[in-house]
Amino acid sequence: MTLPPLKRLLQGALLSTAVIAASVQAEDRPQAIQKLEERGVEVVESFEAPGGMTGYVGEMQGRSLAFYLTPDGDHVIIGTLMDKEGNNLSKARIDELLTGPKFEKAWSDIQDSHWVREGSEDADTVIYTFTDPNCPYCNRFHKQAQPWVEAGKVQLRHIMVGILKEDSLTKAATILGSENPEEAMHEHQASFAQGGIEVDRERVSAAHLEVKANNKLMQELGLQATPSTLYRGEDGKITMVQGLPNPQALERMMGPRP
Incomplete structure (x- = not known):
């Protein structure tokens, strides 16, 4: 089916806007995070983490992971963050921001x-x-x-x-x-x-x-x-x-x- 010229123009504009927004969002991230993305990590969401760090959750080759940007903005720590009571803070954030919404969407x-x-x-x-x-x-x-x-x-x-x-x-x-x-x-x-x-x-x-x-x-x-x-x-x-x-x-x- 051929779309009317105006509808094609609007769809093209919307697609271009989405691509530009995604590009700007990626460029706004610290360079250390961008380097992870270049290695195949898909960043899903960020959050405030303890110790002045910024936490991120994402996926790589189908696996969920959490990683943390240090306060200087130059270093990334990948792995599990535990508190003094031994609670796994990384898993809680992955469940909240990544796997929970993914399974909710796929529940049907x-x-x-x-x-x-x-x-x-x-x-x-x-x-x-x-x-x-x-x-x-x-x-x-x-x-x-x-x-x-x-x-x-x-x-x-x-x-x-x-x-x-x-x-x-x-x-x-x-x-x-x-x-x-x-x-x-x-x-x-x-x-x-x-x-x-x-x-x-x-x-x-x-x-x-x-x-x-x-x-x-x-x-x-x-x-x-x-x-x-x-x-x-x-x-x-x-x-x-x-x-x-x-x-x-x-x-x-x-x-x-x-």
Whole structure:
């Protein structure tokens, strides 16, 4: 469709304004920060940090990071900033300014992904977790969650991915393409030490595209390990736990142990 000349002119003006604004914003940053950008760091937001420093959050190759400009404006410190009580100030800022908004924006895509339900449909807490059938930590997380699942307090939604081994995708598709995916998931987890569920080519054919779509979603979210677990906390904010949750994280996401 050809746009009217005036509309083309307006769109071109808006695009030019956006490009100029982005260029000016980048040029306004201290040279030490610009050098990071030249190395591939995408600066997302800045904030006031302790000790007179200016903090920044950004991404590089899909990974979130925090970095701090010293008061002289000539040096950048990359890494974790802790306070005297041992609190991780960097993670709090990354969650607030970067990962939280990113997962909030993608929440509908996470809900609409291809998952296997485990637990009661009426559970008060719904948790999404990216699960690879060859992941030993996913198997351990499944076992950890059973007291909450069996008590009807938590519903786990396993977003099946295939990334770890050559047969991960076919196993994930076998589970996802089963007539009763929840039963297939339990069968797989119960026999995990013996290799898990037997691949069924008919089921793989029915669900392999869904697993590939889940793989793509995981990549787009910048998640690099399984299990990667997301849930909406009591404060309404989305929290992500990457890897096997420790006992404290487990109770934060699922509530007191039944």
